Amino acid sequence: MKAIVFHEFGGPEKLRYEDAPEPVFSETEALIRVKACALNHLDIWARQGTRQERVPMPHISGSDISGEVVKVGSLVKNHKPGDKVLIAPGIGDGTCEYCTSGWDSLCDNYRIIGYETQGGYAEYVSVPSANILPIPNSLSFEEAAAVPLVFLTAWHMLTTRAHLTAGETVLVWGAGSGVGSAAIQVAKVLGAKVIATAGSDEKLEKARKLGADWTVNHYNQDVPVEVKRVTNGKKANVVFDHVGQATWEKSMRSMAPGGRLVNCGVTSGGKAEIDIRYVFVRQFSLMGSYMGGRGELLKVLPFFEEGRLKPVVDSVFPLKEAAAAQTRMEKSEHFGKIVLKI
Ligand SMILES: [Zn+2]
Numbered sequence: 001m002k003a004i005v006f007h008e009f010g011g012p013e014k015l016r017y018e019d020a021p022e023p024v025f026s027e028t029e030a031l032i033r034v035k036a037c038a039l040n041h042l043d044i045w046a047r048q049g050t051r052q053e054r055v056p057m058p059h060i061s062g063s064d065i066s067g068e069v070v071k072v073g074s075l076v077k078n079h080k081p082g083d084k085v086l087i088a089p090g091i092g093d094g095t096c097e098y099c100t101s102g103w104d105s106l107c108d109n110y111r112i113i114g115y116e117t118q119g120g121y122a123e124y125v126s127v128p129s130a131n132i133l134p135i136p137n138s139l140s141f142e143e144a145a146a147v148p149l150v151f152l153t154a155w156h157m158l159t160t161r162a163h164l165t166a167g168e169t170v171l172v173w174g175a176g177s178g179v180g181s182a183a184i185q186v187a188k189v190l191g192a193k194v195i196a197t198a199g200s201d202e203k204l205e206k207a208r209k210l211g212a213d214w215t216v217n218h219y220n221q222d223v224p225v226e227v228k229r230v231t232n233g234k235k236a237n238v239v240f241d242h243v244g245q246a247t248w249e250k251s252m253r254s255m256a257p258g259g260r261l262v263n264c265g266v267t268s269g270g271k272a273e274i275d276i277r278y279v280f281v282r283q284f285s286l287m288g289s290y291m292g293g294r295g296e297l298l299k300v301l302p303f304f305e306e307g308r309l310k311p312v313v314d315s316v317f318p319l320k321e322a323a324a325a326q327t328r329m330e331k332s333e334h335f336g337k338i339v340l341k342i
Pocket of ligand 1: 092093094095096097098099100104107108109
């Protein structure tokens, strides 16, 4: 099969379009013909070798997969060849206390498809049958691939972790990212008011179209000042962050008393200072979040059937142009998900 493979860590030039062996699958797995695969920042960290010990080499990236079932293992009963499917990106062992209580991503044996296994930048991928989900009606393969990882992450962050409720205000950093564009929509479904930031007027306009009530340009406006202004001094109850170092101190200044900061990533770096006096006097909660449970993805998908959530596809590249697609992501030129069509 054709695939995008890297044999050593480094820049986008390490991505090679070449022939790779068709994946083998076990009796509890299925072989999927990949139709579309969305990019995530994780793909760039994998390629750069941020945590080399986790990435099987040579490596095929791609965690957000849609496609058709080709063949199933002998123990797989609930899926059949021809089914149109999307793939839940996380694999737990399914037996520990975390997996059995819906906290799959805390499992000691948790792995992300396409990061800690071979992924969807390829014509075929093999996945555990438990990860196979039907594509919501009306979604194309490209749209379906734009859903799993970011909507699962945004849902877990805003509901399970931050307990965002109707009427509260949430500050969403980086609305142009896949997870930011998902967070705006999830927050609106939950009945919250959304302040979204982005780095260009064009992206701010798109954020408003997704439902953001207020937008702030994080390059030429002072985000905490704007948050205070639009909330009439009350500030944000929840801060949704995936940027880390560059936003941390501004997040602290944007939070209302009792505010909750929930973070799922550090695209700008992972070191920050905390003035602990702010945290205890204002009774802040600082929360980490990582992926989510497969059951949470099942809760999210019906909102696509109802049209209350919409995949945000920035652009579609042919598989062999994966390097150009990743470069677009690294330059933050995108709004929403960049998708490879296979
Ligand atoms: Zn487990």
